[in-house]
Amino acid sequence: MLPVIALVGRPNVGKSTLFNQLTRSRDALVADLPGLTRDRKYGEGKLDEQGFIVIDTGGISGDEQGIDFEMAKQSLQAVDEADVVLFLVDGRSGLNPGDELIANHLRRQEKPCYLVVNKTDGINPDVAVSDFYSLGIGEPLPIAASHGRGVNLLLEHVLSELPDFDELDAERLREIERGTKIAIVGRPNVGKSTLVNRLLGEERVVVFDQAGTTRDSVYIPYEREEKRYTLIDTAGVRRRKNIKEAVEKFSIVKTLQAVRDANVVVVVIDAREGVTEQDMHMLSFVIDTGRSLVIALNKWDGMNGEEKDRVKEQIQRKLAFADFARFHFISALHGSGVGNMYDSVDEAYTCAMEKWPTNKLTRLLEDIVAEHQPPMVNGRRIKLRYAHQGGSNPPIIVIHGNQTAALPASYKRYLENKFTKVLGIKGTPIRFEFKSSENPFEGKKNELTGRQLAKKQRFKEHVRTLKKQERKKATKKR
Incomplete structure (x- = not known):
């Protein structure tokens, strides 16, 4: 099994900041405000080839009432789930009666527990950890979670005494996610x-x-x-x-x-x-x-x-x-x-996440267009030629044709309703993308061959002859 590490401590000692450092993410919300974290948050971390799961918890003060009591229950439940506990304290604030209450509870759990003194940046680490020896949790380990200082050394110290990394468990975790x-x-x-x-x-x-x-x-x-x-x-x-x-x-x-x-x-x-x-x-x-x-x-x-x-x-x-x-x-x-x-x-x-073959979507498009054709624009009928799937979640249907940019919104709704009904789509919106085919001869001048030019000239002479004959007939009638 992947080892599980729970982060516990009083409010605002830097548990969420350390969680983000261990998981190399910004998943946990961090602000200079006590009691920001309320629910247990899980994340996956890795050091070299050793993997682990981290649980971020809400702060425990020892005199919880109301919502703080519910937060403390979540934190204590995380301790029960964990294989090892990192007990965070504030190196700047010094020893607090709430720290002593948490330490007494952790000693009764009979689980590996490490005392982590956070916020030691800018001060002498030896001075910062001196007050916390009285907790009886073991050798205090100084870190600065906001800057990442000492975090890797802490991980190496903790993981060296835990089970080896199991690739199968990591793969199972990824499958669940x-x-x-x-x-x-x-x-x-x-x-x-x-x-x-x-x-x-x-x-x-x-x-x-x-x-x-x-x-x-x-x-x-x-x-x-x-x-x-x-x-x-x-x-x-x-x-x-x-x-x-x-x-x-x-x-x-x-x-x-x-x-x-x-x-x-x-x-x-x-x-x-x-x-x-x-x-x-x-x-x-x-x-x-x-x-x-x-x-x-x-x-x-x-x-x-x-x-x-x-x-x-x-x-x-x-x-x-x-x-x-x-x-x-x-x-x-x-x-x-x-x-x-x-x-x-x-x-x-x-x-x-459904997948539909192109031939099925194209046949469906042909049936829908045959039932009700698109309108005419500038004297030309909008033509929708074929359709294929362009993505999932949401399903995207790409329709190719000509003058699709001029397709009215009402006809797009008609297509959406028909596709949704025939394909049996429930619980998810469906999206359409329309693409117009380009005219390959647009902007090109048609160069006639010599034979075509001679034929064109004969046709012009024939037209002139016909017009002369018509004029002569009109003159005789007068």
């Missing part, structure tokens, strides 16, 4: 994290009755019924005018990146509030990126018949532009209707 990526998006506090936990069947991410609980995009690979998936829990997206904190701006950027990175996007809507303008903006963004779409109306339980009818009427009126998507009326808290969403996700992913 290549599974269907499902992004859960929506406005704040609509139940995205609750839905993630319900789909996984465990309390994997922090759930709390507070808008903005999730701040970073959390990728969670797993298997279900021998199928590979990666769930992406994202931060809620509010209207731009309501965004005040810089951290929230970066969280929204991470959410939009997760949408582009996903194969299927589940947009969660609060059924009790109905379809809002922000929900429609999010749906439009997902469709514009070309990702497969599933719409989940959460908190459906407890609503009376009149309220449900009102929401359904809103869907028909406001979401006609997303009629290709599957709608699910669910309760993420109680689990009703959640299991059926996997069928829609699998169907949308299959349609998005």
Whole structure:
């Protein structure tokens, strides 16, 4: 198995910065703000030929209440999963009572634990680590995670005592990551994290009755019924005018990146509030990126018949532009209707990745054009000659012909509806690209041969003779 390394410590000691250094990425959100990380984040790292998995966790202070208590539970669960723990402390702030509480807990776990003193840049490392010997965790290891100083030495020290790199496990991890990526998006506090936990069947991410609980995009690979998936829990997206904190701006950027990175996007809507303008903006963004779409109306339980009818009427009126998507009326808290969403996700992913042969698409195009031909432009009929597939996720159909730039939007919608219906595409938008064939003789002058010139001259003389004869007949009649 690949060794698992958990990063734990008080808030704002540099765990996410070290996570990015170990994974050579910028996946973890980093800012000078305590409590920024709330959910467990997993990443893969490698040093020479030794691979490992890193878990970033939220800070533990020892006096957690409310949402901080839920964050601490996630951190302690990461310690249980790990093979080795890196206990980070702040070399500038010195020893803190919260550090002593965490050290007491780690000593009881009977797992390899290394005391890492971060933020030692610009100060004497010996002075920075002197206060932390009293924790009894072992030899403090000084690093500066923001600059990467001492990180490789720390890794070499830790990995030298762990199992050897197993290529099969690394390949299996990559296979899991290549599974269907499902992004859960929506406005704040609509139940995205609750839905993630319900789909996984465990309390994997922090759930709390507070808008903005999730701040970073959390990728969670797993298997279900021998199928590979990666769930992406994202931060809620509010209207731009309501965004005040810089951290929230970066969280929204991470959410939009997760949408582009996903194969299927589940947009969660609060059924009790109905379809809002922000929900429609999010749906439009997902469709514009070309990702497969599933719409989940959460908190459906407890609503009376009149309220449900009102929401359904809103869907028909406001979401006609997303009629290709599957709608699910669910309760993420109680689990009703959640299991059926996997069928829609699998169907949308299959349609998005479908491959069609060129001859099938060309025959379909010919049948559609024969049923209803394109209009005429400048006295010439627009001709659509053949079609082939240009890409997947979303499916792209490339159609070749002449004057395709003049094809009206109404006829493009006609083609889209016909292709979608005949090919049986569900849950994903379909895109068309039109290419006009160039005239190979455009701009070239036709040079006549001597024989053609003589024939042209005889034809002109013949025409002149006919005209003279007509004039003579007209004169005799007078």
